[in-house]
Amino acid sequence: MAASKESADVRSVSSSQRAYDELRELLMRFALLPNQKINEVMLAAQLHTSRTPLREALNRLVAEGLLNNQGRGFSVPDLKPEVVRDLFEARLEIECSTARLACERASDEDLKALSDFLTESASESPNVSVDRLIELDIRFHDTIARLSQNQVLRSLLSNLNDRIHLIRWIAMEGRRDNTQAQHRKILERIEARDKEGAAAAMRRHIIHRNDDILAAIKAAYGHVYTLSAV
Structure with a gap:
């Protein structure tokens, strides 16, 4: 029994x-x-x-x-501007913290592996899907979170990425070259063990201005309701 x-x-x-x-x-x-x-x-x-x-x-x-x-x-949660803004603010603070901690805790070998990953991702086809770009972007940020050696921050970041997935998907369209360049600058600051420089580069990389967030929400609504009508 x-x-x-x-x-x-x-x-x-x-x-x-x-x-x-x-x-x-x-x-x-x-x-x-x-x-x-x-x-x-x-x-x-x-x-x-x-x-x-x-x-x-x-x-x-x-x-x-x-x-x-x-x-x-x-x-399904609505895309309320104030909620999305709060999620992006939380992401911003978490990612700046993981960048600072990675400067202190990441090994040279780990940073070399991340640099190799950026080089490989830059060689992806120009016609690669937005889903693939998001996958690469999340892997870059998750790796920095892992190198921070703070599992709580990493778990929180994973949850935030899920909750703003649609907005990040929209924001990624047309930003491939810019995103890769920004990733490289963030890594360069971490390699230099420049905690504040890495945090500043991360802050410039992540959408945090209200106007940008509102524009992404508007585009997100247009995208999902266009899909639903097909």
Whole structure:
């Protein structure tokens, strides 16, 4: 009997994790729109899962800030300017901190590997997708967070990246050359062990002006609702 219960628990965890992974992917691909209400019956059918693991997955995403639940069911967070601004401000402070810590804690070998990665990413095809650019950008910033040797800051940054994924996706369009140049400047300051210079280069790199954030939100709405009409 105990073995049977343990097996059922494992299946429940597995189903919940699968539902979480698939639902998170829908959010990252903008298949669910800002402010959209979640129909649990339809979503369970779409993901081929039962309501219990789906509800566990939904609650996990609420805890991560990727969904809302205000007592009347689940919904996708709206792109409220003040919320997006707060998320970018938090990202800015975290990334400036990880850049400073990386100056103190990163080994020369690790920084050489990051430099090699930037060289390789610069050789990507000019026609590479925005999704690929975002992947490369996140890897660069996550590597600096890892080199800071502060797992809490790294985890917080990962969550923030998920919550502003759409805005970052929009902001990346047309910025490839500029982004790569800025990444190189950030790394140069870290290699020089220049904590304040690295933080300043990171600050210049990350969108933080209200006008830029508002423009990105407007573009994001245009993008997702254009997709939904196709």
